[in-house]
Amino acid sequence: AQTVTQSQPEMSVQEAETVTLSCTYDTSENNYYLFWYKQPPSRQMILVIRQEAYKQQNATENRFSVNFQKAAKSFSLKISDSQLGDTAMYFCAFMSGGAQKLVFGQGTRLTINP
Amino acid sequence: NAGVTQTPKFQVLKTGQSMTLQCAQDMNHEYMSWYRQDPGMGLRLIHYSVGAGITDQGEVPNGYNVSRSTTEDFPLRLLSAAPSQTSVYFCASTSASAYEQYFGPGTRLTVT
Numbered sequence: 001a002q003t004v005t006q007s008q009p010e011m012s013v014q015e016a017e018t019v020t021l022s023c024t025y026d027t028s029e030n031n032y033y034l035f036w037y038k039q040p041p042s043r044q045m046i047l048v049i050r051q052e053a054y055k056q057q058n059a060t061e062n063r064f065s066v067n068f069q070k071a072a073k074s075f076s077l078k079i080s081d082s083q084l085g086d087t088a089m090y091f092c093a094f095m096s097g098g099a100q101k102l103v104f105g106q107g108t109r110l111t112i113n114p
Numbered sequence: 115n116a117g118v119t120q121t122p123k124f125q126v127l128k129t130g131q132s133m134t135l136q137c138a139q140d141m142n143h144e145y146m147s148w149y150r151q152d153p154g155m156g157l158r159l160i161h162y163s164v165g166a167g168i169t170d171q172g173e174v175p176n177g178y179n180v181s182r183s184t185t186e187d188f189p190l191r192l193l194s195a196a197p198s199q200t201s202v203y204f205c206a207s208t209s210a211s212a213y214e215q216y217f218g219p220g221t222r223l224t225v226t
Contacts, residue, residue, distance in 0.1 A: 004156075033213050045157075045204060045217035091156055100145040100208055101172065102163070102215060104156035 002027045004094050006105035013082055015114050020067075021077045021108050026114030031097030034068065034075045039089040039107075048090070051075065053097075079110075087112045116140055120205050120218035127225045135190040135221050137205030144210045146188040150174065150201040151220075157204060163188055164210075195225045214225040 003026045015021045025034070036048040051059045051068050058066050063083075067076045079086055092105040121136045139146065147162040147173075159172030163182040177199060179191040188207075192199060202222050206215040 009154075043202065043220045045206075045220075047214055054167065056172075070226075093157075095213060100210075100215075101147065101159055101162060102149075102157070102206075104149075104158070106154055106156045 002029075002032075002094050002096070002103045004092050004103050004105035006092055006108050008108045008112065009106070010109045010111070012111040012113060015082060015084060017082055018078060018080050019082055020111065021079075021090050021092075023075045023105055025073050025075065025092070025094050027073070027094065029096055033097065034066075034067070034094045034104070035059060035093040035095070036064070036075075036077045037091045037093060037104075038086075039091065040085075040087070045091075048084075049077065074101070082112045084112050086110065117162065118205055118207050118216050119217035120203075120221050122151065122221060125221060125223050127192070127223065129195060129197060129225060131195050133192050133195065133203075135192075135203055135223070137188045137218060138186050139188075139205075139207040139216070140186065141207060141209070141216065142185060143207035143216075145215075146182065146205065146207045147172070147215070148178070148180065148188070148190045149204045149206065150199075151170070151204060152201050160190065160203075176196045192223075199223065200225045 032053045034051045063080045066113045093102045115211045149157040149161040159182040163169045205218040208215045
């Protein structure tokens, strides 16, 4: 069974700083997808960024980028120029290719301070 | 296009009571899933469906039933509520050709 581990329960940075959230996963599969979801206090789950395992290029979405290290099974999220609205829980998630079932990490609570 | 909707938003049950959490989507997605979110544990898959009439168990299925009679609806039934089922429940849907899951707003359930 796949597992996802987020080793940082909480992080806190100042507004405009860059922050990196860590995620490692365990799988024997070669075809899979990785995701970062944001959950603000509203509780809504919001997809931040997605990475296909077969793609070597790291995904980017505006201020959000990932560092995908397939051999090391590592998938970190970098948030540049952090904003107060980035304050939320962040979940790393794994999906086997074609399975449509997500396996989540425990989450990292990120606080952006003014 | 409402996306994924869930009702109710909040519910309090007594131990032993039964209830159904409703989930509907209007995106014609084949796949629908139920997750529960507990503090410090992320989201865990309860049951999922790959299409009308087809359901299967996820990681934590005990105490829950599902059915999928239409593409749009995927209700989750608690047969006899227990305090261990106190949690936030999320429904999600996605199409077979995509990998982004769309989540509903969640239902906070408390069992006393």
